[in-house]
Amino acid sequence: MDLNDRRQLPLFAIGTVQKLTGLSARQIRYYEEHDLIQPARTSGKQRQFSFADVERLMMIRTWLDEGHNMAGVKRNFAEMERRPAAKQMAKNELSDAEVYKWLERELLDARAQTESIFQGDLSRFYRKKH
CATH class of the missing domain: 1.10.1660.10 (Multidrug-efflux Transporter Regulator; Chain: A; Domain 2)
Incomplete structure (x- = not known):
């Protein structure tokens, strides 16, 4: 088992x-x-x-x-089931190039009205440069 x-x-x-x-x-x-x-x-x-x-x-x-709300919870589960590969990739450490590729796909996907799998991860692109 x-x-x-x-x-x-x-x-x-x-x-x-x-x-x-x-x-x-x-x-x-x-x-x-x-x-x-x-x-x-x-x-x-x-x-x-x-x-x-x-x-x-x-x-x-x-x-x-x-x-x-409950509709949002159902939408989140539907998104998880729809993108199992994205869920697995989000668990792994991604390079900047991979994050850009996924972000581009999400922005071009008209159905991507739910939370991004990269929520919080995008902060690396807005760090202050010293």
Whole structure:
């Protein structure tokens, strides 16, 4: 079993997820109603959450704390799924030339109305020159 399979294993009850995420059970059920998470169910219909579910809930909480609404959260997840290669590249250290290329693509892409994967990373181009 590889690491990704292990991340998908349903291990946590909703009470444990509440402690891990700081969210209420009501909030967690609300996000499930909006198809932002899909926890597994036991034969007794109890929710069982995986590490991946907990990570998604933490991202939801972070985005909401930053001021996004539910539509913005859904848009962020859609963007993440649409650009898996961009997500992977953003994790790695990029050269200035690579950042320029990605920025150019995002600026030319009319659909790029969501946050940039380079948000915060562009500051390197506006540093004071001594």
